[in-house]
Amino acid sequence: MPEPTTEPTTEPITGPTREPEPPSGPLPEGRRRYAVVGTGHRASMYINALIGTHAPDGEIVAWVEPNPVRAAVYEARVAAALGGVRPVYEPDDLEKAIAEQSVDRVIVTSIDRTHGDLVTRALRAGVDVVVEKPIAAHADQARQIVDAVAETGRDLVTTFNYRYSPRNSALREVIASGEIGRVLSVHFDWALDTVHGADYFRRWHREKVNNGGLLVHKSSHHFDLVNWWIDSVPQRVFATGGRRFYGDDGAHESGYEATDAELALHERGVDPWQLSVDKNEWLSRLYGPQAQAVDGYVRNRSVFDAGITTEDTLGLVVEYEGGALLTYSLTAHSPWEGYRVVVNGTRGRAELEVVERGSVEFSADGAAILDPSATEVFAKDPVRPIGERLVVQRHWERAEERPIVRGGGGHGGGDALLLASVFAPSAEPDPLGRAAGYVDGVRASSVGYAGNRSLETGDPVRIKDLNLGI
Numbered sequence: 001m002p003e004p005t006t007e008p009t010t011e012p013i014t015g016p017t018r019e020p021e022p023p024s025g026p027l028p029e030g031r032r033r034y035a036v037v038g039t040g041h042r043a044s045m046y047i048n049a050l051i052g053t054h055a056p057d058g059e060i061v062a063w064v065e066p067n068p069v070r071a072a073v074y075e076a077r078v079a080a081a082l083g084g085v086r087p088v089y090e091p092d093d094l095e096k097a098i099a100e101q102s103v104d105r106v107i108v109t110s111i112d113r114t115h116g117d118l119v120t121r122a123l124r125a126g127v128d129v130v131v132e133k134p135i136a137a138h139a140d141q142a143r144q145i146v147d148a149v150a151e152t153g154r155d156l157v158t159t160f161n162y163r164y165s166p167r168n169s170a171l172r173e174v175i176a177s178g179e180i181g182r183v184l185s186v187h188f189d190w191a192l193d194t195v196h197g198a199d200y201f202r203r204w205h206r207e208k209v210n211n212g213g214l215l216v217h218k219s220s221h222h223f224d225l226v227n228w229w230i231d232s233v234p235q236r237v238f239a240t241g242g243r244r245f246y247g248d249d250g251a252h253e254s255g256y257e258a259t260d261a262e263l264a265l266h267e268r269g270v271d272p273w274q275l276s277v278d279k280n281e282w283l284s285r286l287y288g289p290q291a292q293a294v295d296g297y298v299r300n301r302s303v304f305d306a307g308i309t310t311e312d313t314l315g316l317v318v319e320y321e322g323g324a325l326l327t328y329s330l331t332a333h334s335p336w337e338g339y340r341v342v343v344n345g346t347r348g349r350a351e352l353e354v355v356e357r358g359s360v361e362f363s364a365d366g367a368a369i370l371d372p373s374a375t376e377v378f379a380k381d382p383v384r385p386i387g388e389r390l391v392v393q394r395h396w397e398r399a400e401e402r403p404i405v406r407g408g409g410g411h412g413g414g415d416a417l418l419l420a421s422v423f424a425p426s427a428e429p430d431p432l433g434r435a436a437g438y439v440d441g442v443r444a445s446s447v448g449y450a451g452n453r454s455l456e457t458g459d460p461v462r463i464k465d466l467n468l469g470i
Contacts, residue, residue: 031056031057031058031059032057032058032059032104032105033058033059033061033101033102033103033104033105034050034058034059034060034061034103034104034105034106034107035060035061035062035063035064035089035094035097035098035101035103035105035106035107036060036062036063036064036065036074036106036107036109037064037065037091037094037106037107037108037109037110037118037122038064038065038108038109038110038111038114039063039065039067039070039071039073039074039109039286040070040109040110040286041282041283041286042109042132043074043107043109044074045415045419046107046109046130046419046422047060047074047077047078049419049423050423051077051078051081051082052081053416053419054419054420054423054424055081055082057423057424058105058423059082060078060086061086061101061102061103062086062087062088062089062097062100062101062103063075063086063087063088063089064088064089064090064091064093064094064097064106064118065088065089065091066090066091066295067291067294067295067297068088068294069290069291069293069294070286070287070291071088072088073285073286075088087100087101091110091114091118094106094118094121094122094125095121095125098122098125098126098127099125103127104127104128105127105128105129105130106118106122106127106128106129106130107129107130107131107132108122108129108130108131108132109132111204111210111211112134112136112137112210112211112212112216112217113137113138113141113209113210113211115131115134115135115136115137115141115145116136116137116138116140116141116142116144116145117141117144119131119135119136119145119148119156120144120145120147120148123145123148123149123151123152123154123156124148124151124152126152126154127154128154128155128156128157129154129155129156129157130156130157130159130422131156131157131158131159131441132159133158133159133160133220133221133224133441133444133445134211134212134216134217134220134441134444134445134448135158135220135438135441135442135444135445136212136445137209137210137211137212137216137217138212138216138449139446139449139466139467139468142441142442142445142446142449142468143467143468143469145438145442146438146442146468146469146470147469149438150469155437156437156438156441157422157435157436157437158436158437158438158440158441158444159418159422159436160221160224160225160228160418160436160440160441160444161414161415161418162221162222162224162225162414163224163225163228163414163418163432163434163436164414164415164417164418164421164434165414166404166405166406166414167352167354167388167390167404167406168225168229168352168414169432169434170352170390170402170403170404170405171229171341171343171350171352171390172228172229172432173432174350174390174392174402175229175230175231175343175345175350176231176432178347179347179348179392179394180343180344180345180346180347180348180349180350180392180394181345181346181347181348182345182346183230183232183324183343183344183345184323184324184325184344184345184346185324185325185326185327185343185344186226186229186230186324186325186326186327186341186342186343186344187326187327187328187340187341187342188222188225188226188326188327188328188329188339188340188341188342189328189329189339189340189341190219190222190328190329190330190331190339191331191334191336191337191338191339192218192330192331192332192333192334192337193333193334193335193336193337193357193360194272194273194333194334194335194360195337195357195360195368196337196357197312197331197332197333197334197337198246198273198303198332198333199275200214200217200218200310200332201246201247201303201308201310201312201332202275202299202300202301202302202303203299203300203301204297205217205310206246206301206305206307206308206309206310207307207308207309207310208309208310208311209309211310212445212448212449212452213309213310213311213448213452214310214311214312214314214330214332215239215311215314215316215330215447215448215451215452216445216448216449216452217448218330219314219328219330219447219448219451220441220444220445220447220448221444222328222330222339223318223328223443223444223445223447223448224436224440224441224443224444226318226326226328227440227443227444228433228434228436228440229343230320230324230343232320232321232322232324233320233321233443234318234319234320234321234326234443234446234447234450234463235318235319235320235321235462235463235464236318236319236450236460236461236462236463237316237317237318237319237447237450237451237454237460237461237463238316238317238454238459238460238461239314239315239316239450239451239452239454239455240314240315240316240454240455241311241313241314241315241330241455242311242313242314242455243308243309243310243311243312243313244312244313245312245313245332245333246303246304246308246312246332246333247303247304247305247306247307247308248304248305248306248308250304250312251333252304265362268362268366269366270362270366272360272362272368273302273303273304274300274302275299275300275368276300276366276367277299277300279365279367280367283299286299287299287300311455312331312332312333313330313331313332313333314328314329314330314451315327315328315329315330316328316329316447316451318447335359335360336355336357336358336359336360336384337355337356337357338353338354338355338356338357339352339353339354340352340353340354341353347394347395348392348393348394348395348397349392349393350390350391350392350393351389351390351391351392351393352388352389352390352391353388353389354387354388355384355385355386355387355388356386357386358381358383358384358385358386359381359384388404388406389401390402390404417434418434421434421435439470442468442470443470446463446466446468447463449463449466449468450462450463450466453466
């Protein structure tokens with residue numbers, strides 16, 4: 001079975017540059033006791049927080065993971081930082097882990113198709129849950145979670161780190177202030193490049209049964225942003241698109257001619273479509289030969305294989321309660337990475353443009369440069385420099401650029417703010433309402449569920465007809 005993990009962020013696919021420092025002095029009593037379910041790459045954000053900044057707020061007491069090699073990688077990191085030993089349980093023994101280790105809260109970062117089962121079981125075992133997006137891969141699994149929350153009354157947090165990114169918070173503030181009036185329409189264009197976008201087609205995400213396709217796995221982030229930005233509820237979805245670029249019958253099937261840039265890379269011995277796991281110490285520890293020998297999971301398959309079922313080119317029209325309209329596009333094979341959002345209101349317009357990686361470049365040893373923010377040449381690109389820009393223009397007025405206060409760390413400081421909200425929430429109310437509960441998680445994924453049904457039928461789909469229970 002593929003390993004429990006989730007996709008990398010646009011931050012570098014590495015472990016920390018140094019081990020997190022444990023807090024000084026005695027740890028306080030009454031900290032939450034956590035079990036981590038799924039020890040792939042994505043779990044690292046939560047684990048690093050609990051052995052670093054947020055060690056006073058909680059402790060990891062158990063791993064739930066079918067691959068003991070992967071679990072051992074994280075166990076070694078936690079033991080080096082805090083000492084002690086944490087047992088490893090199989091997913092079938094989740095309830096046993098919760099009972100034996102007196103778990104208070106479970107963090108689910110497993111493969112998407114397992115979320116429905118694992119989250120539901122944890123809730124019914126009497127603990128709260130933090131689940132990495134998407135809340136579930138498929139609509140029937142999401143309904144299981146909704147029913148379990150209603151039955152148990154337990155708390156379920158869905159982690160949408162993009163809400164906490166300062167640039168996205170800035171747009172939320174503009175809309176909530178009313179200065180562009182009532183929102184009439186949103187256009188949202190998201191481009192994944194041939195580092196990040198292609199990576200979904202190398203691993204378990206390539207099979208739509210595992211993740212609901214990119215409309216659920218990736219785009220639920222984006223649909224959540226729109227739901228949150230305009231404070232409204234999606235009602236009806238029409239989708240079109242498919243797999244146009246990757247796979248054995250995509251853009252490289254026949255008549256494909258490599259560009260001069262691609263030919264130059266080949267002359268250097270670089271295959272731009274491959275991710276060299278063995279050249280990345282962190283990935284090789286998680287997914288190298290020892291881990292692969294346990295479950296047969298290959299982290300770096302060809303993006304042009306047969307049998308890929310996840311779409312790479314998608315467009316949606318979404319109608320919202322109150323009449324707002326969203327047009328959305330996702331491209332998973334772009335030469336640059338970032339997004340553009342246009343919000344049209346009755347009094348004007350707001351535009352947010354974000355460049356996360358202006359182009360795909362390779363280092364001298366042939367590895368893709370995964371952290372463009374650390375490379376000066378990217379920031380100084382005269383045409384597409386890394387950065388973000390928020391412009392607001394009201395009717396009959398000149399455009400005005402709004403400042404965006406950027407924080408440190410992933411997603412412009414958004415990851416640190418999210419982790420603080422998850423592990424050490426403030427007693428003070430958040431005027432932006434960034435914390436996302438299970439209803440937010442279901443509503444975000446519901447656009448993807450409806451979009452997938454629309455792709456199958458060719459017809460618009462009403463979200464209420466999915467019977468999600470919210």
